[in-house]
Amino acid sequence: MPRSITSAEFVISAVWPRDFPVDGRPEIALVGRSNVGKSTLINALVRKDVARTSATPGKTRQANIYRVTPAGTPASFYLVDLPGYGHAGGGDKARQEFSAITAHYFTSRTDRSTGASVPAAPSLSSLSAVVLAIDARHPGMASDADACRWLHTLGLPFLLVATKVDKLSQSEKSKLTQACLRAFGESPLTVSAVTGEGLDELWRRMREWATVR
Ligand SMILES: Nc1nc2c(ncn2[C@@H]2O[C@H](COP(=O)(O)OP(=O)(O)OP(=O)(O)O)[C@@H](O)[C@H]2O)c(=O)[nH]1
Numbered sequence: 001m002p003r004s005i006t007s008a009e010f011v012i013s014a015v016w017p018r019d020f021p022v023d024g025r026p027e028i029a030l031v032g033r034s035n036v037g038k039s040t041l042i043n044a045l046v047r048k049d050v051a052r053t054s055a056t057p058g059k060t061r062q063a064n065i066y067r068v069t070p071a072g073t074p075a076s077f078y079l080v081d082l083p084g085y086g087h088a089g090g091g092d093k094a095r096q097e098f099s100a101i102t103a104h105y106f107t108s109r110t111d112r113s114t115g116a117s118v119p120a121a122p123s124l125s126s127l128s129a130v131v132l133a134i135d136a137r138h139p140g141m142a143s144d145a146d147a148c149r150w151l152h153t154l155g156l157p158f159l160l161v162a163t164k165v166d167k168l169s170q171s172e173k174s175k176l177t178q179a180c181l182r183a184f185g186e187s188p189l190t191v192s193a194v195t196g197e198g199l200d201e202l203w204r205r206m207r208e209w210a211t212v213r
């Protein structure tokens with residue numbers, strides 16, 4: 001199904017697990033450092049400006065949830081734009097830097113406790129996959145590597161995505177895969193909201209996760 005005939009709409013800015021959708025639709029969470037381009041990536045994927053973006057880090061401060069409906073199918077899924085880490089500073093580990101909202105989100109969507117104290121959460125676990133976005137220009141950041149390790153403990157389908165690849169020279173691009181293999185143990189899907197590189201492949205993966213659960 002091509003991306004061009006997808007509909008997408010904003011559902012809710014959620015803070016507490018009780019505000020997260022509980023209708024059982026599959027969810028795909030997008031995680032990454034502040035300013036890495038998560039919200040921009042969502043807009044590029046659905047070809048509509050549903051998510052607010054900013055050149056200033058820390059724009060997304062709540063879990064913003066979008067319902068994506070591929071045309072011609074009754075099935076829709078949620079894309080969850082989580083607040084970025086690394087903006088407020090503080091701890092040296094990405095997990096500590098995850099905002100409380102992100103921690104609440106993962107606590108309510110998995111059996112894993114993040115150590116956060118949260119109000120009663122819906123028991124439904126509908127998280128299908130997690131996308132970790134890293135900046136293609138800075139592939140080895142410790143906070144990203146920590147986030148990657150922690151997200152893998154969730155035991156869910158996982159994809160490493162390197163954003164803003166349009167900003168790389170050809171030689172930088174060819175070094176990116178090796179740098180990611182060293183830092184994360186896997187090579188990234190390279191994407192650009194500017195040129196559209198990688199978006200069809202990311203879209204294909206999302207469709208797969210949303211249908212095979
Ligand atoms: N050149 C280029 N710039 C991009 C790309 N994606 C995002 N940007 C820019 O990066 C900045 C941050 O983008 P956002 O999408 O707001 O980043 P975010 O990860 O949602 O940030 P937070 O909400 O703070 O967590 C904006 O100025 C975007 O225009 C890309 O693929 N290429």
Ligand SMILES: [Mg+2]
Nearest residue numbers: 038039059060
């Ligand atoms: Mg954002």
